[in-house]
Amino acid sequence: MFFLRLLTGVSSALAVVLITATAWAADLQTLVTNLTTGGFGDREKAISELVASGEARAAPILEALAAGQLYVRKADNVVVIGKADGNKLALSEAVSGKPAGSGTEAELDRVRVNNRLRGVIEAAVGSLTLMSPDARVRRDAADSLFKRPDPTALGALDAAIAAEKDARIKTAFQEARAAVVLTSDASKQDKLAALEVVRDKGNRDALSVLQAAINSQSDPEVKAAATAAAASVRQTLAGWEAAQNVWYGISLGSVLLLAAIGLAITFGTMGVINMAHGEMVMLGAYTTFVVQDIIRTSFPHLFDASLLIALPLAFLVAGVVGIAIERGIIRFLYGRPLDTLLATWGLSLVLQQAVRSIFGPSNREVGAPAFMSGAFQLGQLTITYGRLWIVVFSLLVFATLILVLRKTPLGLYMRAVTQNRPMASAMGIRTPRVDALTFGLGSGIAGLAGVALSQIDNVSPNLGQGYIIDSFMVVVFGGVGNLFGTLVGATALGIVNKFLEPYAGAVLGKILVLVFIILFIQRRPRGLFALKGRSVE
Amino acid sequence: MKLGSILKTGVVAAGLLAGAAGSALAQGAPIKVGVLHSLSGTMAISETTLKDVMLMLIEEQNKKGGVLGRKLEAVVVDPASNWPLFAEKARELLQKEKVAAVFGCWTSVSRKSVLPVFEELNGILFYPVQYEGEESSRNVFYTGAAPNQQAIPAVDYLMNNEKVQRWVLAGTDYVYPRTTNKILEAYLKQKGVKQEDIMINYTPFGHSDWQSIVAEIKKFGSAGKKTAVVSTINGDANVPFYKELGNAGIKAKDIPVVAFSVGEEELAGIDTKPLLGHLAAWNYFQSVKNPSNEAFIKAWQTFTKNPKRVTNDPMEAHVIGFNMWIEAVKKAGTTDPDAVIDAMIGITVPNLSGGYSAMMPNHHITKPVLIGEIQGNGQFDTVWQTPGLVVAEEWSPYLPDSKDLIADWRKPMNCGNFNVVSGKCGGKGK
Numbered sequence: 001m002f003f004l005r006l007l008t009g010v011s012s013a014l015a016v017v018l019i020t021a022t023a024w025a026a027d028l029q030t031l032v033t034n035l036t037t038g039g040f041g042d043r044e045k046a047i048s049e050l051v052a053s054g055e056a057r058a059a060p061i062l063e064a065l066a067a068g069q070l071y072v073r074k075a076d077n078v079v080v081i082g083k084a085d086g087n088k089l090a091l092s093e094a095v096s097g098k099p100a101g102s103g104t105e106a107e108l109d110r111v112r113v114n115n116r117l118r119g120v121i122e123a124a125v126g127s128l129t130l131m132s133p134d135a136r137v138r139r140d141a142a143d144s145l146f147k148r149p150d151p152t153a154l155g156a157l158d159a160a161i162a163a164e165k166d167a168r169i170k171t172a173f174q175e176a177r178a179a180v181v182l183t184s185d186a187s188k189q190d191k192l193a194a195l196e197v198v199r200d201k202g203n204r205d206a207l208s209v210l211q212a213a214i215n216s217q218s219d220p221e222v223k224a225a226a227t228a229a230a231a232s233v234r235q236t237l238a239g240w241e242a243a244q245n246v247w248y249g250i251s252l253g254s255v256l257l258l259a260a261i262g263l264a265i266t267f268g269t270m271g272v273i274n275m276a277h278g279e280m281v282m283l284g285a286y287t288t289f290v291v292q293d294i295i296r297t298s299f300p301h302l303f304d305a306s307l308l309i310a311l312p313l314a315f316l317v318a319g320v321v322g323i324a325i326e327r328g329i330i331r332f333l334y335g336r337p338l339d340t341l342l343a344t345w346g347l348s349l350v351l352q353q354a355v356r357s358i359f360g361p362s363n364r365e366v367g368a369p370a371f372m373s374g375a376f377q378l379g380q381l382t383i384t385y386g387r388l389w390i391v392v393f394s395l396l397v398f399a400t401l402i403l404v405l406r407k408t409p410l411g412l413y414m415r416a417v418t419q420n421r422p423m424a425s426a427m428g429i430r431t432p433r434v435d436a437l438t439f440g441l442g443s444g445i446a447g448l449a450g451v452a453l454s455q456i457d458n459v460s461p462n463l464g465q466g467y468i469i470d471s472f473m474v475v476v477f478g479g480v481g482n483l484f485g486t487l488v489g490a491t492a493l494g495i496v497n498k499f500l501e502p503y504a505g506a507v508l509g510k511i512l513v514l515v516f517i518i519l520f521i522q523r524r525p526r527g528l529f530a531l532k533g534r535s536v537e
Numbered sequence: 538m539k540l541g542s543i544l545k546t547g548v549v550a551a552g553l554l555a556g557a558a559g560s561a562l563a564q565g566a567p568i569k570v571g572v573l574h575s576l577s578g579t580m581a582i583s584e585t586t587l588k589d590v591m592l593m594l595i596e597e598q599n600k601k602g603g604v605l606g607r608k609l610e611a612v613v614v615d616p617a618s619n620w621p622l623f624a625e626k627a628r629e630l631l632q633k634e635k636v637a638a639v640f641g642c643w644t645s646v647s648r649k650s651v652l653p654v655f656e657e658l659n660g661i662l663f664y665p666v667q668y669e670g671e672e673s674s675r676n677v678f679y680t681g682a683a684p685n686q687q688a689i690p691a692v693d694y695l696m697n698n699e700k701v702q703r704w705v706l707a708g709t710d711y712v713y714p715r716t717t718n719k720i721l722e723a724y725l726k727q728k729g730v731k732q733e734d735i736m737i738n739y740t741p742f743g744h745s746d747w748q749s750i751v752a753e754i755k756k757f758g759s760a761g762k763k764t765a766v767v768s769t770i771n772g773d774a775n776v777p778f779y780k781e782l783g784n785a786g787i788k789a790k791d792i793p794v795v796a797f798s799v800g801e802e803e804l805a806g807i808d809t810k811p812l813l814g815h816l817a818a819w820n821y822f823q824s825v826k827n828p829s830n831e832a833f834i835k836a837w838q839t840f841t842k843n844p845k846r847v848t849n850d851p852m853e854a855h856v857i858g859f860n861m862w863i864e865a866v867k868k869a870g871t872t873d874p875d876a877v878i879d880a881m882i883g884i885t886v887p888n889l890s891g892g893y894s895a896m897m898p899n900h901h902i903t904k905p906v907l908i909g910e911i912q913g914n915g916q917f918d919t920v921w922q923t924p925g926l927v928v929a930e931e932w933s934p935y936l937p938d939s940k941d942l943i944a945d946w947r948k949p950m951n952c953g954n955f956n957v958v959s960g961k962c963g964g965k966g967k
Contacts, residue, residue: 040920068813068912114910114920115814116699119790147791204759211761241756248748255746353577361581363776363806373811375784384784387748457745458776458806462579466743501749506740507710 028055028095032079035065036072036111043113044120051124059128061094066121070094071108082108119148127153130160135169142172147205149176151184175201182213191222199229203380207233240380245498251387253494254394255456257487258449259467260474261398264486265442266322268475269418270435272330273337275345277471278464279352280443283321284314284450285459286355289364304369307451314447322443326436348464356461366454390452397448398487404441405483414438418481477517479527489528493517567610568603568872570595571630573641573651573662578618579743583772583851584643586802587665588613590852591640593840594859604866612636620650627651631658637872638663638862640855645669645712652677659874663862665854667797667819669716673931673944673953676874678881679901680858681851682820683929684720688767690906691795691818692721694921695765696728699793702762703734705754707770710739714769717797721767723935734762744774747781755785758792766794775799776806779815789814789910800849804915812911820890820904821853822917827891847915853889860886861896882947892926899944900953901929 031053034046047065050058064070064081071082073091080100082089089108091100113121126144129137130153138160145153157177164170178194186194195213198206210230217223259281266274288310295306302309325347333340368386375384405411413434416424425431450463457463478489493513500509524530572591574584595609603609612634616623623642630636631654638661642648645668655662655676667682695701706721708714718737725735736757738750758764770778775796782794795816801823804812823834833856838846861884862877868884869876885895894902903926909917932939932954944953952962 068918110918112918112920114698114918115790115793115816118814122790204755208759208761211759213761215761244752245749248746248752251748252746349577356577356581361576361585362802363582365806365808367808373784375786382752382785384781386780386784456777456780458773460582460773460806462582462743462773465579466745497746498749502753505738506744506750510741 027053028057031055032061032094035061035070036079040114040117043111044117047117047120047124051128057095057097059125060097062121062125062128064094065111065113066118066125068110068113070111072111073100073103073108075107079111080108123148123150123153126150127156130156130173131163135166138164138169139172142169142176145176146172146179146209149179149183149209151180154180154184175206179209182209183216188219188222191217191219192225195222195225195229199232202233202236204237207237237380243379244381245502246495247381247383249495249498250491251391251494252498253491254387254391255453256470256474256494257398257490258390258394258452259446260471260478260486260490261394261401261483262442262444262446262449263471264475264478264483265401265445266439267472268481268483268486269414270438270442271337272334272439273341273344274330274442275341275468276325276348276351277443277446278466278468279348280318280322280446280464281450281453281467282355282461282464283318283351284447285366285454285457285463286359286364286450287314287317287447288451288454289359289366289459292366303367304371306367307369307372307455310451311448314451315444316447318447318450319440319444322446323436323440325443326439330439331432331435348468352461352464359461361461364459366459368455372455386455390455393452397445398483401445402483410434410437410441414441473514473517476521477527479529482527482529485527485529492528565607567608568605568866569610569612569634569636571634571636571639571641572611572613573616573623573626573630573639574643575618576613576615579773580618580643580647583802586849587640587643587851587855589841590837590855591859593837594856596840597836598859598863604863605870605872616647620644620646623647623650624654627654627660627662628658631655631660637661637866637874638877640665640858642666643851648677661862661874661877663855663858665851665858667850669713670720670929670931670933671716671936671939673899673901673946675878675900675946675951675953677900678858678861678896679929679931680854680861682904682906683901683931684717684933685930686820686904686906686927687797687818688717688721689724690923690927691797691816691908692724692767694818694908695767695793695795695816698921699765700763701765701793702730703736703757703760703764704730705736705738705757705764705766707738707740707750707754707766707768709742709744709769709771709774711742711771714739714771717769718767720933720935727935740770740774742771742774745777747778751778751781751785751787754792755787764792766792768794768796769798770796771798772803775803779807779812782815783808783811789816795908800851801847801916802849804911805847807915809911809915810913813913815911816908816920817911817917818906818908819850819917820906821850821888822890822907822909822919823848824909824916824918825890825907827889829887830889830891833889857886857888857894857902861902878946894926897928898947899929899931900946901931903928
């Protein structure tokens with residue numbers, strides 16, 4: 001990059017530059033060729049040679065190597081960088097950066113790297129990109145140097161700190177420098193100062209650096225200071241850990257809420273024990289897969305909107321299937337809970353096998369749109385965007401459902417029919433139609449849940465099975481027939497689960513929650529928020 | 538009703554006797570091969586593929602004229618991921634269908650469930666999946682890896698090449714992960730790893746909320762020592778686990794995860810770009826470059842009419858097992874179980890990773906061990922490979938209960954759990 005700018009900008013020195021360029025290129029050629037030959041050990045040596053050469057092309061070449069984009073073209077043994085471009089790879093020559101046509105994987109030999117080399121490259125590229133014009137790249141460089149302190153990078157870091165204008169990146173550089181100082185043979189004072197800088201960073205990476213310092217430092221004073229710093233970081237982190245558990249609990253609660261809320265309608269208000277509820281969730285997830293599949297092949301630019309497109313479709317698909325189930329099976333079995341249970345359980349197996357026959361037994365890939373991937377830091381708390389959106393989404397679904405039940409005619413009919421069927425019928429409400437629509441609504445919401453769950457779980461025919469028990473648990477715990485009970489129940493179970501898990505382990509934690517619910521139901525058979533009044537009878 | 542059913546059984550039995558006598562005479566009658574893989578239920582995700590491989594292998598063999606001048610005929614049954622049903626279906630295959638050999642099972646519990654049936658009826662079972670060891674039966678041929686053909690080399694690789702000092706052993710809560718982790722823990726301690734540097738974590742089947750555990754791993758990993766996760770997490774729970782790892786920003790170069798149950802097939806459901814560099818240990822990868830593997834992949838994709846269909850390690854195990862059985866039948870000149878079982882030992886056939894695998898006297902096969910790193914395209918790059926073939930240790934030398942046991946099904950020992958200290962056949966297990 002730098003070299004290119006030089007070429008265009010300084011036209012008067014063009015001739016001189018070109019001459020040096022050819023001299024460089026010849027050297028670079030052998031350095032790059034060395035990268036592609038021999039085993040991983042030879043490659044590591046070639047990488048450090050390339051870094052030491054100070055070539056401007058070194059950074060992009062090494063980045064391509066780490067990303068698995070460096071290839072040797074079989075036809076002419078030219079080392080090329082290949083970037084995905086549709087089904088083919090757009091190639092550019094590694095040495096010059098000039099475009100070199102396109103090719104397929106079959107025509108190229110990929111230069112292989114392993115984790116160790118990726119680490120070496122990251123540290124090397126870190127020191128090479130400290131002066132990059134892109135703030136993000138500089139930040140990443142500081143981060144990777146902090147994680148993998150390299151004593152040789154000290155000079156580059158000092159220069160970068162002096163040149164840096166952005167205060168936050170400057171801090172990052174200083175923290176990286178402190179980590180580097182701790183691994184170098186600097187004086188005691190320097191190390192003590194460095195320990196303070198690292199302590200103030202105060203996150204897990206800092207703790208890791210401090211622990212490494214405790215293990216490696218020989219000077220007793222430095223060692224004691226490192227131990228004290230580590231203890232102080234640990235203390236801050238312990239507070240964050242509790243916050244983290246609450247967040248994980250809310251996040252698990254939102255998943256439970258999504259899975260259970262449809263059931264809160266079909267089971268909670270209609271009293272139908274619907275064992276095929278999980279399969280409605282699965283249908284929603286498969287709808288998402290189909291939508292994404294069509295988008296991938298036909299409208300790739302719409303990918304980020306794929307979930308939004310899938311939402312109404314999933315609601316429709318699951319809702320229509322739900323209405324069909326109600327009209328076809330359940331309406332003949334009202335008032336016969338055991339028969340309903342068996343019939344819907346059988347139906348769930350039929351639906352699973354149908355999906356297995358159509359889509360195959362293996363998992364289907366549902367991608368995450370850009371706004372749902374990655375994570376951000378809130379203090380020392382890592383919050384992943386995917387989970388955050390699911391929490392928001394579950395609350396939206398909940399609010400919408402409450403509105404539908406309270407403010408629309410359909411909601412009024414539904415409440416009327418569930419509270420007093422003969423009277424509602426006498427008032428002219430077509431109760432069978434309301435039954436079908438209520439069941440469709442509950443199933444449709446399960447379909448919506450499927451869209452969200454496709455982001456965090458397997459999209460496979462078994463998807464629904466994992467949620468059916470949890471859903472019933474939430475509805476029964478929260479209080480049958482009470483939507484707010486479902487909300488509170490889901491969140492409470494989520495948080496309790498997440499606080500138990502670190503101490504009791506995931507398996508025992510689950511058992512303890514189950515035992516707790518059983519005991520709770522013994523005391524309050526109608527759940528957390530029992531319906532009161534005549535409608536109960 | 539009762540009389541009717543007794544009569545019916547009698548008639549069926551008579552028919553079967555007649556059938557058996559008839560088939561012994563008529564050279565042209567096809568040889569039946571049983572396929573005992575779940576086509577529905579939780580395990581269908583993995584096992585359906587193996588059923589398809591068997592159908593393809595049998596079809597190919599028939600194109601070559603079958604074996605002993607007779608065609609092969611596949612008898613496919615569906616035990617529906619239901620362990621007791623595995624035993625029933627095995628009985629059906631052996632008694633009613635009179636199959637010459639059965640290829641089947643995935644989970645250890647299904648294998649344990651059919652084991653008494655195969656021993657009682659003297660059948661032959663080829664079991665294609667990596668497992669926890671601690672077993673050797675005269676009637677079973679284990680074509681998957683024993684722990685020393687997968688888990689231990691993987692740990693060695695991490696220790697030597699990535700300088701890992703701290704270990705998280707994470708697994709699903711059932712017999713395979715528990716036994717494997719027990720062996721690994723003993724092995725690590727023998728290598729000088731301290732108790733405080735080992736974290737063991739179990740999760741239920743189909744666990745989908747990995748947030749706390751991933752955070753725990755991150756915490757365990759910030760002790761200033763290189764940390765790695767050794768995962769025996771079972772199939773279905775892996776997708777949410779890897780998704781959470783990717784989202785939490787745990788990169789392979791910081792905390793690598795090496796998995797023993799994640800192959801090409803499991804990765805098909807995930808975007809693997811954030812997983813670049815996480816590892817798996819197997820005896821075969823689809824990406825292995827050699828003519829026999831390329832031919833196999835091509836045949837498989839043509840057979841399934843899907844140019845993107847992936848291959849995986851248990852499929853290779855079935856290929857090896859099937860070819861070995863064909864060779865043994867040819868050598869014995871009959872499909873009689875006793876003759877075939879005796880003929881199996883010493884049979885050597887090419888494997889798909891470019892070498893040969895041999896059936897050893899302990900009924901396990903020799904295998905190369907490959908360590909692969911996950912690539913962005915859902916395939917593995919082999920980054921390390923054992924220089925030669927590894928012989929299976931069916932009884933782990935790292936467990937106190939089994940360290941004195943060996944299996945040798947040749948005469949005169951003819952024993953699956955021979956105690957070398959007491960000099961007697963019959964120790965722990967079967």
